[in-house]
Amino acid sequence: MLLLVNALSLGAPIRDWAAFSFEDFVAEHSKVYDDSEAAGRKDVYMQNLAKVLSQNVEYAAGRSTWYATVNAFSDWTADEFASRRLARQPTSGGKPAANVVEQQPRLHNPESMDWRTRGVTTKVKNQGGCGSCWAFASTEVIESHFAIANKATPLTLAPQTFVDCAANPTHCGGTGGCEGSIPELAFNFTRAHGIALEADIPYSGHDASCPTYKPAVTLGGYVKLPANDGDALESAIATVGPVAVNVAAEPWQLYGGGIFSGGCKKSGVIFKKDCDLDHVVAAEGYSTEGEGYWLIRNSWGPGWGEDGYIRLSRKNDNVTFTDTTPADGVACEPFPKKQQVGGESGVLFDMSYPTGVRATD
Numbered sequence: 001m002l003l004l005v006n007a008l009s010l011g012a013p014i015r016d017w018a019a020f021s022f023e024d025f026v027a028e029h030s031k032v033y034d035d036s037e038a039a040g041r042k043d044v045y046m047q048n049l050a051k052v053l054s055q056n057v058e059y060a061a062g063r064s065t066w067y068a069t070v071n072a073f074s075d076w077t078a079d080e081f082a083s084r085r086l087a088r089q090p091t092s093g094g095k096p097a098a099n100v101v102e103q104q105p106r107l108h109n110p111e112s113m114d115w116r117t118r119g120v121t122t123k124v125k126n127q128g129g130c131g132s133c134w135a136f137a138s139t140e141v142i143e144s145h146f147a148i149a150n151k152a153t154p155l156t157l158a159p160q161t162f163v164d165c166a167a168n169p170t171h172c173g174g175t176g177g178c179e180g181s182i183p184e185l186a187f188n189f190t191r192a193h194g195i196a197l198e199a200d201i202p203y204s205g206h207d208a209s210c211p212t213y214k215p216a217v218t219l220g221g222y223v224k225l226p227a228n229d230g231d232a233l234e235s236a237i238a239t240v241g242p243v244a245v246n247v248a249a250e251p252w253q254l255y256g257g258g259i260f261s262g263g264c265k266k267s268g269v270i271f272k273k274d275c276d277l278d279h280v281v282a283a284e285g286y287s288t289e290g291e292g293y294w295l296i297r298n299s300w301g302p303g304w305g306e307d308g309y310i311r312l313s314r315k316n317d318n319v320t321f322t323d324t325t326p327a328d329g330v331a332c333e334p335f336p337k338k339q340q341v342g343g344e345s346g347v348l349f350d351m352s353y354p355t356g357v358r359a360t361d
Helices: 022-028 035-060 078-086 133-150 159-165 183-193 230-239
Strands: 066-068 112-114 221-224 243-247 255-260 279-287 293-297 309-313 320-323 339-342 351-355
Touching (some): 035 066, 133 159, 133 183, 133 243, 133 351, 159 183, 183 221, 183 351, 230 243, 230 279, 230 351
Parallel strands (some): 255 309
Antiparallel strands (some): 066 255, 112 279, 221 351, 243 279, 320 339
């Protein structure tokens, strides 16, 4: 995917998409369709282009803090985007065994934090069509916590280790591998078996049998932050390192830059879901300036969003929304009928990070 906009602050230039034809899109993104598919893809593209133009009118008028872009997902329907992003088929679950402690909020955090500036993050990765976001986010925070704890250059670890080897017998957040899971299971697996280097188990983007491998990094446990507590997330990022978080990412499909808001909306009088958690990412920073934002690293490649990142507004830190499909996110059997999730895109509901990260002996 071609990076079209490098927008690290509001007011960054936005590409004028009004005259960007379907043929331009196909050429720029090297799309290939068979004859029966092209017409349908053009229709979807034109619908998404209209959304981009509409959102950017709002941004230009100062009524929104984020803008949209044409990207490699612009010929995907919402259903395709959800299935390719997550590929989940959740059925049942059960609480994972864990070494869990709760971190309480701390005072006097800095006004902002960005772990990218500390040399402890690796390059943005791309999960492709496998629903392995949980494996990527878990790997990314382990990489960073290894570098922080050991004052070392971060190792590039292998999310495919989790995809192939981290069992999910109780189906928390999915059925495992490309069909979804949760960071807590990845952390527990690493505690017991370690995680390999990317060079030893390269990412394939599909499920495979667990190979014999040499573990490069292990850990001692993980911290589970209090649900829907923005102070706790800020303190963890400020004082410890990046945190794996679960979010409602469907509205992010066409995000181009700026501070994103509006991913969750309050239901009306008739009960409906208003925030469906469905994706795991890494929170690597924050700012308290203005309405503030959470700096979120995604796993859709560096060409999406702001060099692979999205900034989520903090104006909803004290607002909760209703998720009526908990099985799609982090829930385990017996699945609750609904759950209250806090923050923009539900970012504050499920938050965890590893502890005691070290090289294997």
